[in-house]
Amino acid sequence: MKLTGSEILTEVLIEQGVDTVFGYPGGAVLNIYDTLYKYQDRIKHILTAHEQGASHAADGYARATGKTGVVIATSGPGATNLVTGIATAYMDSIPMVAITGNVSNSLLGRDSFQEIYITGITMPITKHNFLVTKVEDLADVIREAFRIANTGRKGPVLIDIPKDVTAAKCEFTPKEPIRLIERYEKDLESLRRIANLINKAQKPLIYFGGGVASSEAQAELAALVDKAGVPATYTIMAAGLLSDDNPLNLGLVGMHGTRTSNNAINQCDALICIGARFSDRVALNPGKFAKKATIAQIDIDVSEMNKNVLVDYYLVGDIRQVLGDLMPLVEEKSHPDWISQIEAWQRDDYHPQDSETELKPHQIMRIISQTCGEEAVYVTDVGQHQMWAAQFLHHVNPKSFITSGGLGTMGYGYGAAIGACCGVNGAPETISANGGLKPCEDPKNSGVQNGRQGGAESRPRPIVHITGDGSFHMNLNEGCTAAGYQLPVITVILNNQVLGMVRQWQTVFYEKRYSHTDPCRKTDFVKLAEAFGIKGLRASNPAEFQQALSAALAEKGPVWIECLVAKDEKVLPMIPAGGSIEDIIMD
Amino acid sequence: MARYKKVVSVLVDNQPGVLTRIVSLFGRRGYNIESLTVSVTNVPQVSRITLVIEGDEHMLDQMIAQTAKLHVVQDIFTLDYDKSVVRELLLVKVAADESNRGAITEIANVYKAKIVDLSVGSMVLELTGEQNKLDGFLSILGEYSIIEVCRTGITALNRGAVHSEGQ
Numbered sequence: 001m002k003l004t005g006s007e008i009l010t011e012v013l014i015e016q017g018v019d020t021v022f023g024y025p026g027g028a029v030l031n032i033y034d035t036l037y038k039y040q041d042r043i044k045h046i047l048t049a050h051e052q053g054a055s056h057a058a059d060g061y062a063r064a065t066g067k068t069g070v071v072i073a074t075s076g077p078g079a080t081n082l083v084t085g086i087a088t089a090y091m092d093s094i095p096m097v098a099i100t101g102n103v104s105n106s107l108l109g110r111d112s113f114q115e116i117y118i119t120g121i122t123m124p125i126t127k128h129n130f131l132v133t134k135v136e137d138l139a140d141v142i143r144e145a146f147r148i149a150n151t152g153r154k155g156p157v158l159i160d161i162p163k164d165v166t167a168a169k170c171e172f173t174p175k176e177p178i179r180l181i182e183r184y185e186k187d188l189e190s191l192r193r194i195a196n197l198i199n200k201a202q203k204p205l206i207y208f209g210g211g212v213a214s215s216e217a218q219a220e221l222a223a224l225v226d227k228a229g230v231p232a233t234y235t236i237m238a239a240g241l242l243s244d245d246n247p248l249n250l251g252l253v254g255m256h257g258t259r260t261s262n263n264a265i266n267q268c269d270a271l272i273c274i275g276a277r278f279s280d281r282v283a284l285n286p287g288k289f290a291k292k293a294t295i296a297q298i299d300i301d302v303s304e305m306n307k308n309v310l311v312d313y314y315l316v317g318d319i320r321q322v323l324g325d326l327m328p329l330v331e332e333k334s335h336p337d338w339i340s341q342i343e344a345w346q347r348d349d350y351h352p353q354d355s356e357t358e359l360k361p362h363q364i365m366r367i368i369s370q371t372c373g374e375e376a377v378y379v380t381d382v383g384q385h386q387m388w389a390a391q392f393l394h395h396v397n398p399k400s401f402i403t404s405g406g407l408g409t410m411g412y413g414y415g416a417a418i419g420a421c422c423g424v425n426g427a428p429e430t431i432s433a434n435g436g437l438k439p440c441e442d443p444k445n446s447g448v449q450n451g452r453q454g455g456a457e458s459r460p461r462p463i464v465h466i467t468g469d470g471s472f473h474m475n476l477n478e479g480c481t482a483a484g485y486q487l488p489v490i491t492v493i494l495n496n497q498v499l500g501m502v503r504q505w506q507t508v509f510y511e512k513r514y515s516h517t518d519p520c521r522k523t524d525f526v527k528l529a530e531a532f533g534i535k536g537l538r539a540s541n542p543a544e545f546q547q548a549l550s551a552a553l554a555e556k557g558p559v560w561i562e563c564l565v566a567k568d569e570k571v572l573p574m575i576p577a578g579g580s581i582e583d584i585i586m587d
Numbered sequence: 588m589a590r591y592k593k594v595v596s597v598l599v600d601n602q603p604g605v606l607t608r609i610v611s612l613f614g615r616r617g618y619n620i621e622s623l624t625v626s627v628t629n630v631p632q633v634s635r636i637t638l639v640i641e642g643d644e645h646m647l648d649q650m651i652a653q654t655a656k657l658h659v660v661q662d663i664f665t666l667d668y669d670k671s672v673v674r675e676l677l678l679v680k681v682a683a684d685e686s687n688r689g690a691i692t693e694i695a696n697v698y699k700a701k702i703v704d705l706s707v708g709s710m711v712l713e714l715t716g717e718q719n720k721l722d723g724f725l726s727i728l729g730e731y732s733i734i735e736v737c738r739t740g741i742t743a744l745n746r747g748a749v750h751s752e753g754q
Contacts, residue, residue, distance in 0.1 A: 128657075
């Protein structure tokens with residue numbers, strides 16, 4: 001059957017299992033959007049306020065579901081607005097397919113209106129990208145893009161489609177999606193070496209990261225920790241993969257990790273790195289990192305071996321399969337002396353004081369965890385609030401802590417939370433079945449379907465977007481998206497009136513010269529929420545916050561809760577960049 | 588840490604923009620390319636890029652591992668100097684007149700270089716060989732007045748019947 005490029009695109013998206021896309025229309029994608037209109041009963045499209053928000057939404061959707069996120073934007077500025085979102089996904093190895101329109105083939109390379117060389121721009125921030133100049137190539141390119149995004153070390157892929165290709169027709173043959181199986185050969189010798197290292201060690205430690213999430217290896221990881229009796233510490237990308245309830249879980253590692261974790265890195269005699277990459281926020285001083293340990297690394301990406309820290313053994317492969325093969329070789333063990341040393345460190349670690357009169361960041365996080373429960377998905381922006389969320393939320397489930405780790409993208413949170421909400425609770429429909437836009441419903445009528453797919457009875461999973469006043473100002477325009485679709489995203493704004501993380505560095509390293517971190521903004525978040533059609537609440541002490549959050553959970557649509565936080569609150573502990581455990585700052 | 592040079596053969600998809608992808612990777616990661624040649628192969632869909640890269644052992648491993656990740660790279664392997672034919676082509680223009688033309692021709696003959704252009708005041712010599720041969724030739728010609736030099740950079744193949752060592 002002969003289809004247009006736009007129809008082929010939509011057909012292949014559906015074939016690849018895509019039911020929700022995020023995006024923003026424009027000249028070069030008019031044909032694609034016309035097709036989306038025709039296919040509205042088979043594929044949902046979420047319109048954001050800005051293409052950057054759409055790119056973060058596709059990313060948040062991918063992180064919350066494990067599926068590939070899809071974003072569509074027009075040529076020129078539409079495409080460049082995706083750049084930060086694509087880079088964010090690239091740095092955290094998140095599967096995403098970005099589709100951009102471009103000017104027609106005949107106009108390419110002539111500085112045409114809204115023409116940009118997006119494949120050139122995104123070359124360093126994608127796993128691969130394509131410019132499709134012939135409609136005959138389109139279907140297989142899209143299939144290949146999904147395969148690349150999802151195999152090996154995952155990541156974003158961009159497909160740039162000139163407008164004439166979206167209109168041109170060609171024969172389309174549907175294909176079954178191929179099942180992606182990681183090529184994996186059992187490397188028994190390396191497995192034995194690593195098992196031996198674990199079995200012989202007196203003070204072993206596991207250090208794991210986002211690779212465990214990509215491989216969905218949380219059960220294998222927990223089994224290994226428990227069987228071998230090895231304590232474990234995690235990077236920010238891996239919060240929730242091993243439950244915080246597991247006594248062998250030492251918490252976050254690195255710059256703002258627990259002192260216990262960093263002490264353990266420093267003192268261990270065997271370090272097993274699983275799906276982590278010795279980044280400069282963890283191995284702050286690679287020359288001093290785990291100096292007493294024999295280091296083994298397990299990762300799917302061979303280029304991560306010996307990149308920042310030299311390791312003694314490594315094994316390249318899909319983590320889930322490697323850990324599965326490692327298990328029978330690992331002895332059941334406990335390390336009482338090592339554990340009692342760790343417990344002594346834990347007693348001595350940083351334990352912030354509660355307050356009843358003011359809102360302490362750790363109390364905000366504790367209240368959020370207790371009130372929203374284990375089903376909740378937490379999405380953060382970037383800065384102090386992000387670190388507090390990583391440190392003090394109670395992380396018990398995978399795919400439930402969504403944060404920009406590698407790129408550190410302020411403004412990531414709201415878009416990502418919208419994407420996560422559509423992913424776990426089902427995307428709402430805005431175009432009615434008989435064509436024509438369905439008028440957005442009044443929040444009070446609550447007719448919009450936000451319930452999890454599969455039953456009106458099921459309560460949606462709470463989606464909590466934790467942000468700071470600095471980050472939130474960057475992309476709070478997505479409030480219109482949350483309000484328009486009545487997405488039950490709760491935004492908790494830790495408002496300390498300053499750009500807290502930068503200010504903290506200025507306090508510690510720049511003798512309190514607060515250059516442009518105290519902007520004296522006058523934003524009234526409660527009024528602004530109302531202007532967006534969102535319920536706005538404010539809290540200045542734990543009791544008020546508890547009450548506001550409970551009220552927010554009962555709402556069907558989005559809510560903003562502004563939390564007033566003191567501007568001198570710091571993220572502690574803190575190891576300065578390039579430092580080691582000896583340089584740790586505890587107060 | 589000791590620094591080494593490696594000759595690396597990269598078999599890539601023969602598509603527009605492939606060279607950009609390789610060079611952009613080296614640029615953004617701060618790797619240095621000593622020489623680079625690109626050419627077609629006997630397979631129309633495949634091009635061969637021959638790189639000479641320099642760094643310590645781990646840097647060289649990193650460069651190869653990162654390059655291997657590019658989707659357009661079909662294969663990448665190091666060429667062992669002892670088991671490979673490594674060649675470079677040199678064109679050098681020397682100022683030459685009646686007084687020294689004979690002497691320069693003699694040097695060219697020793698190196699089996701060809702005289703490919705001759706004018707009243709200059710001559711252009713062409714020499715193919717391993718890098719050190721070209722270096723030696725240039726250093727002797729340094730006694731005369733060199734006007735311009737152009738070298739292609741290294742291109743190389745494994746010796747024997749195997750088509751590549753692969754990974």
